[in-house]
Amino acid sequence: MTNKSNVLIIDGMALLFRGFFATAFTGNFMVNSKGIPRNGLFGFLNYFCNAIETFQPTHVICCWDMGSQTFRNDLYKGYKSNRDAPPEELVPQFDLAKDIVSAFQVPNVGIVGYEADDCIGTLAKQLQADHQVTVVTGDQDLLQLVDQQINIAIMKKGQGNYDVFNIDNFYEKRGLTPAQIIELKGLMGDSSDNYPGIKGVGEKTALKLLQQYETIDNMLADKDNLTKGMQNKLDQYAEDLEISRKLAEIYTEVPLTFSIEDALWNKDHSSIHTFLLEDLEFKNPERWLGKLQMAK
Known part of the structure; x- marks a missing residue:
């Protein structure tokens, strides 16, 4: 039995995009009275809360891309140049997703010039000596981070399904080492x-x-x-x-100023309840918050 803390690092971009496209194909953007689409936020909340319910973390961090240009664009001009701009209905949901995370009293981490993956990798490597780290993502690139005390949980089809890679099962699953x-x-x-x-x-x-x-x-x-x-x-x-x-290669030396104490998971959800109900106009915040009462 270990007393080590269990840090959950969430790939915010992966959850928000997945949440958006899971419903956008139907044309249901869940626009509120202020004209703000909320379908991506609805999906984000589903995935975010399910991850906390599933992995029972002591600490939670959420990482984000901060714009499309990073040091990799300087290395290779064509990097990600084939990607379309995000749908206009998704654009206002980026900042609101971060507001949701802040209302949960969870740190949003992102540095201009680096990808969310780099921030995730930097945090995971910094924390692994003293904490069990689990990264929730849909991005297979992050599998290279699997190590002692670092697990990568790949989101699978259907909410609550994860393919968890760790140092013991990695070679069996992939036929390779993480590196x-x-x-x-x-x-x-x-x-x-x-x-x-x-x-x-x-x-x-x-x-x-x-x-x-x-x-x-x-x-x-x-x-x-x-x-x-x-x-x-x-x-x-x-x-x-x-x-x-x-x-x-994920860059694991992003110049982050981060304190693990700021990531302590807080079960007081009064601020997020108000934000979801009054600001975003979600009628039943308990659909998410009720599940989190079991998360330590």
Whole structure:
């Protein structure tokens, strides 16, 4: 039995986007009397409260992107350039989601120039020595953070379903180590983030190479023993491979000023009750707050 605290780090962007698109396809934006859409906030609250109910944290933190431009755009001009602007109905819900988090007395963490993933990685690494850390996200990129005392809970279809990765089950689930996720994406690239990897190398080939060589550097050192086709690809796409590996790696030294005491989970929900009822005009805040009475 351990007395260590259990810190829950929530990927706010993942929860809000998931909440929005789960209902937006029906055209139901849940607009209140002030003309503000709330469908993303409704979904966010569902996922946020379910995560706390499921993982029973002692401390909670929520991380956010702070604009679309980060240091990765300086590394590679095309980074995420294939993404559309967020839907206009979602835009006002970004700040309101952060207001919800603040009303729960949970810290919102985000630094301009870095992604939420980088803030999550920095916090997880800072806290792992003294705390059990669980990250709730839909982003498979964060699997590279799995370590002693750091678990990644990937949200699955349907509320309350998580695929939890830890240091003991990771290789069985993925056939790789957490660090090799970076190498995998370096080889494959990432179409959603719009960076190239090695053209023509998919997941199957990348997995095979990493299971044989462990790292890209080991593979490059033995390049002469690869097939001629692979040798040619490595020569032709050497620059793409190097930049893709850099883009894939979560930066874990973001200059955060953070105190874990600020993240202590507080069961006094009077302020959030008022905010949900009066400001956002949700008629039944107890649908969420009632579930949290069991969260320690």
